[in-house]
Amino acid sequence: xxxxxxxxxxxxxxxxxxxxxxxxxxxxxxxxxxxxxxxxxxxxxxxxxxxxxxxxxxxxxxxxxxxxxxxxxxxxxxxxxxxxxxxxxxxxxxxxxxxxxxxxxxxxxxxxxxxxxxxxxxxxxxxxxxxxxxxxxxxxxxxxxxxxxxxxxxxxxxxxxxxxxxxxxxxxxxxxxxxxxxxxxxxxxxxxxxxxxxxxxxxxxxxxxxxxxxxxxxxxxxxxxxxxxxxxxxxxxxxxxxxxxxxxxxxxxxxxxxxxxxxxxxxxxxxxxxxxxxxxxxxxxxxxxxxxxxxxxxxxxxxxxxxxxxxxxxxxxxxxxxxxxxxxxxxxxxxxxxxxxxxxxxxxxxxxxxxxxxxxxxxxxxxxxxxxxxxxxxxxxxxxxxxxxxxxxxxxxxxxxxxxxxxxxxxxxxxxxxxxxxxxxxxxxxxxxxxxxxxxxxxxxx
Amino acid sequence: xxxxxxxxxxxxxxxxxxxxxxxxxxxxxxxxxxxxxxxxxxxxxxxxxxxxxxxxxxxxxxxxxxxxxxxxxxxxxxxxxxxxxxxxxxxxxxxxxxxxxxxxxxxxxxxxxxxxxxxxxxxxxxxxxxxxxxxxxxxxxxxxxxxxxxxxxxxxxxxxxxxxxx
Numbered sequence: 046x047x048x049x050x051x052x053x054x055x056x057x058x059x060x061x062x063x064x065x066x067x068x069x070x071x072x073x074x075x076x077x078x079x080x081x082x083x084x085x086x087x088x089x090x091x092x093x094x095x096x097x098x099x100x101x102x103x104x105x106x107x108x109x110x111x112x113x114x115x116x117x118x119x120x121x122x123x124x125x126x127x128x129x130x131x132x133x134x135x136x137x138x139x140x141x142x143x144x145x146x147x148x149x150x151x152x153x154x155x156x157x158x159x160x161x162x163x164x165x166x167x168x169x170x171x172x173x174x175x176x177x178x179x180x181x182x183x184x185x186x187x188x189x190x191x192x193x194x195x196x197x198x199x200x201x202x203x204x205x206x207x208x209x210x211x212x213x214x215x216x217x218x219x220x221x222x223x224x225x226x227x228x229x230x231x232x233x234x235x236x237x238x239x240x241x242x243x244x245x246x247x248x249x250x251x252x253x254x255x256x257x258x259x260x261x262x263x264x265x266x267x268x269x270x271x272x273x274x275x276x277x278x279x280x281x282x283x284x285x286x287x288x289x290x291x292x293x294x295x296x297x298x299x300x301x302x303x304x305x306x307x308x309x310x311x312x313x314x315x316x317x318x319x320x321x322x323x324x325x326x327x328x329x330x331x332x333x334x335x336x337x338x339x340x341x342x343x344x345x346x347x348x349x350x351x352x353x354x355x356x357x358x359x360x361x362x363x364x365x366x367x368x369x370x371x372x373x374x375x376x377x378x379x380x381x382x383x384x385x386x387x388x389x390x391x392x393x394x395x396x397x398x399x400x401x402x403x404x405x406x407x408x409x410x411x412x413x414x415x416x417x418x419x420x421x422x423x424x425x426x427x428x429x430x431x432x433x434x435x436x437x438x439x440x441x442x443x444x445x446x447x448x449x450x451x452x453x454x455x456x457x458x459x460x461x462x463x464x465x466x467x468x469x470x471x472x473x474x475x476x477x478x479x480x481x482x483x484x485x486x487x488x489x490x491x
Numbered sequence: 492x493x494x495x496x497x498x499x500x501x502x503x504x505x506x507x508x509x510x511x512x513x514x515x516x517x518x519x520x521x522x523x524x525x526x527x528x529x530x531x532x533x534x535x536x537x538x539x540x541x542x543x544x545x546x547x548x549x550x551x552x553x554x555x556x557x558x559x560x561x562x563x564x565x566x567x568x569x570x571x572x573x574x575x576x577x578x579x580x581x582x583x584x585x586x587x588x589x590x591x592x593x594x595x596x597x598x599x600x601x602x603x604x605x606x607x608x609x610x611x612x613x614x615x616x617x618x619x620x621x622x623x624x625x626x627x628x629x630x631x632x633x634x635x636x637x638x639x640x641x642x643x644x645x646x647x648x649x650x651x652x653x654x655x656x657x
Contacts, residue, residue, distance in 0.1 A: 132584045132623040174637040206516045211566025228523035230565040289586040295628035390585045
């Protein structure tokens with residue numbers, strides 16, 4: 046069994062209530078931080094832990110905290126990004142629903158470290174029932190004296206506000222989220238200035254993912270060095286993986302970073318293997334936006350070594366033969382999955398979710414969806430494949446926010462690794478458009 | 492179709508209290524932040540956000556109606572047209588489709604006799620297609636208000652629709 050940090054107590058009955066959470070050692074990190082530590086020493090522990098942003102970008106959290114501007118007399122804000130919307134990702138949903146006090150405790154410790162007295166949890170609006178769970182947990186924590194004025198006599202005040210989104214993937218991008226939190230359309234902002242200097246209400250702001258913030262109680266209780274000792278290399282600690290698709294045991298798993306991809310897919314502790322009678326065809330390892338890899342490349346690096354579940358190993362080989370850990374949305378496909386159809390589906394998603402602010406993304410996502418639709422529906426031409434690559438390249442790197450890249454990568458990688466499948470669709474339109482038709486050509490299944 | 496066009500647009504007394512609480516959450520002068528929560532509250536009461544409802548929300552926040560319209564039209568959760576009693580929001584994104592979501596969706600449409608964006612003639616169901624609902628390991632999935640319905644099959648869909656039709 047791997048080390049559990051976030052899900053250690055997930056199976057304890059009633060862990061969603063304050064009393065049970067407290068009995069399992071909950072809120073001791075708040076006591077320790079507020080009574081025995083300074084804000085800077087909390088930041089120091091998080092830096093030592095080396096925990097990287099769990100929302101997808103993987104940027105070191107402690108470093109992000111240290112960029113926060115601290116001008117005199119200006120409020121600072123911590124905003125938790127709980128707008129989990131990346132297809133394939135459902136870990137934050139799971140964590141907040143089952144163990145809401147972990148996030149609340151993390152918010153208190155993190156807000157203390159940053160000197161924020163009003164902090165926000167921005168939850169995607171579809172999760173209104175989770176918002177109610179969080180609000181109940183906040184009321185319980187407040188009644189127990191862990192929120193409000195002068196917490197435990199420390200002189201530190203904190204209020205937590207849970208904010209619903211309105212159904213917009215783009216608001217997972219931190220500056221779009223801040224716009225939305227200010228009651229506006231979720232259009233990402235130009236950077237600089239970065240939120241650390243001018244964020245919410247033009248004040249210095251840190252935006253962190255639910256899972257990232259939820260690591261802080263353990264880090265404070267056990268020390269940053271202890272956290273950094275878990276995992277592998279610069280991929281420290283544990284990561285929640287949302288496993289979906291054609292596996293025996295879909296669900297949310299906490300892994301110690303560094304387990305092999307092969308073990309993660311086939312071991313009973315995690316995915317439990319591909320569903321009976323089927324074989325592994327491809328994996329999208331880090332949420333819909335990261336490059337899709339065929340079976341042989343997700344299991345092994347280009348040099349034949351085993352690929353590991355870590356930031357470095359998953360991105361080994363760059364986009365030629367690698368991918369990214371991203372948000373940990375691990376989507377598994379067996380030989381019945383059609384890569385062309387799935388790519389069209391993802392393109393439709395990005396077209397739907399583009400905010401429309403930058404023309405390469407607004408127009409490009411629409412064109413990719415249209416061209417993929419016609420290939421999938423038997424009206425494509427071979428020229429369309431190069432056209433798709435061209436459109437994807439023209440979006441990438443040419444937009445204010447990373448949604449453009451996120452839309453381009455799935456298309457580019459699907460063509461890179463499954464070009465023959467696209468060609469088959471174009472060359473055999475009648476066969477390819479039969480219900481359930483899937484290319485079964487020269488592909489390596491495992 | 493819960494909005495009565497001639498009735499005065501006003502939150503129920505309980506929601507008026509809640510709306511005040513929501514508006515007070517934000518720093519002085521930043522009350523516009525209450526817009527999304529208030530639109531959700533309005534939709535909870537009236538089922539959809541009509542122009543009259545949006546104007547009412549603008550009045551509560553002391554902002555221009557256009558500031559509400561531009562927000563309500565950006566976020567897909569707000570219904571800009573009248574809807575049926577139950578709005579089924581069906582996930583159409585990749586991971587649900589891998590689990591047979593497209594076949595179940597075809598069955599659901601047949602069962603209801605409507606396409607996406609339409610409402611059944613008895614006014615009971617409106618069907619909407621939505622993108623990923625963050626429940627990919629439990630797909631296929633749809634949502635009605637705050638309730639998630641997961642691991643959908645044709646049979647399960649029949650049971651849910653029959654139950655809600657009562």
